[in-house]
Amino acid sequence: xxxxxxxDSKLAGMKRTRFHDLRHTHATIMLEIRENSKMVSExxxxxxxxITLDKxxx
Numbered sequence: 001x002x003x004x005x006x007x008d009s010k011l012a013g014m015k016r017t018r019f020h021d022l023r024h025t026h027a028t029i030m031l032e033i034r035e036n037s038k039m040v041s042e043x044x045x046x047x048x049x050x051i052t053l054d055k056x057x058x
Contacts (some may be wrong), residue, residue: 002018002019005017005018005019006018023044024056025043027040027043027052027055028056029055030043031052031056037049037052037053038051040052040056041053
């Protein structure tokens, strides 16, 4: 699956895209639209909300 993502993004002319990049983008968008931070934290598998907020909220 990872190789397929790399291949498809290259074929589409995109810069190299990793799964972690998609995870980061997903978390950032969810918090920007004011999704519940506890839900976002659980979705990411963080042990507590402060980890999520420290990483993704400026």
